[in-house]
Amino acid sequence: MSGFLTLEGKRALITAGTQGTGAATVALFRALGAEVLTCARNRPDDLPDDMFVSADLTRAQGCEAVAAAVHERMGGVDVIVHLLGGSSAPGGGFAALGEAEWQAELNLNLLPAVRLDRALVPGMLRQGAGVVIHVTSIQRLMPLPEATTGYAAAKAALSVYSKSLSREVSPGGVRVVRVAPGWIGTDASVRLAERLARDAGTDLEGGKRIIMDALGGIPLGRPSTPEEVANLIAFLASDRAASITGTEYVIDGGTVPTA
Template sequence: MEQGFNFSNELSGKIALVTGGTKGTGKSIAQRLLNAGATVIITARNAPEQANSHLHFIAADLSQSAGTQEVVSKVLEQFGRLDILVNNMGGSKTPGGGFAVLNDEDWESTFQTNLLAPVRLDRGFLPQMLARGNGVIIHIASIQARLPLFDATLPYAAAKAALVNYSKSLSNEVSPKGVRVLTVSPGWIQTDGATGMMKEIAARTGIAIEDAIQQVMESLGGIPYGRPAQPEEVAELVGFLVSPRANYLTGTTFVIDGGTIPTI
């Protein structure tokens, strides 16, 4: 059966939430959905440095249960529903050095941010999606779920692996009821934060920024494409996955890593 899609303004009438949407990849995803016609809500601890009147901002700490509940309540009170949830917030602040330097707080805080925050948001928004028989949930994971860097980000890699497993399980439950659940696993993304880290490494070690970038790529085992991803490239994938063009896609993990993962 043939089905036609309007690629222009294809998300018109949809309401979307992007967590961690004030900078980096989250900012690019929010802009991509906005460009497609969606009403876009973003959330983070702090307001964006440059305000965008077309985006609706909610300040919240999603690593805490109260912050998650606040976002769910405000979105549903103000907009009445949510059609698209992009669980983008995540990151690692644990010290390098392997398992011996990590304490309970390192593990707990990492899992709160990278696993439990998405779980809570899904739990908050899924009932109204299921009641309407329609919705899309995207979990932004990481290739570290399959390619962990034990010396630097052990808890982060473990949390993202759990997120991928949870996402697949959730899809099996809710896809028959009309809600699509997908995972996007990026490799290294050259956000402003990553660029700042490269500058710090270069200054600390006395090497050029280009050499610092090469060192990081080598620590990943190499990136066949030859460079990190740009945030806009990840956003374009997400924009497609939440669109009507991807209606038959659910329960799948999409890797966008320039070929970094060395296996099929």
């Protein structure tokens, strides 16, 4: 196979595409020729209306609105990238997580992917082709007990769901893969470090050190960049990854130890 990586002719839905890794992925997909629709609660000034849907994906109605927009504006979809995720749970370990906190973690990190797949994957099966990329996290393997137990558990559930979906739909031509980032250098990671710093009575650098210590260090010596994660996602979405399905790709600078 010759030539450069391309997504020419692909119709892609990328959730949470207005900042951080999502914005980097939207920009790269567009540069590679894809028709892109993205969503978030609020539209940034640099995204035209025809590329954006304002929706709260933590609610079933928001997922329904996005699925409807996919059909109305693009006539279907070839690639779905589930990038929505994060955590606003308080520090303090498992005892600090009540019913509302647990439900919020599931509503943000698991259920949007389940709902959008349920709405859109049948169309992929009818056309006999498609790619679904679930962005999980290395925290499903290395949770941070002080602050992200709920997030890690929801991402673990997303990973298991993704594997099950792959086994079901891959025979119909729909590939399902997972991308598991470690620490990514985004504004969201800074906010997490700030929150940990406040809870621990330290400064931002102290908050970052809490994360580093909990992860056991990053052998590469730095977090991944949003653009590096976007590069991996784009490759997996492309026809160059045509036989890859059902597996997970870790991009973490060597954080997760292997036996």
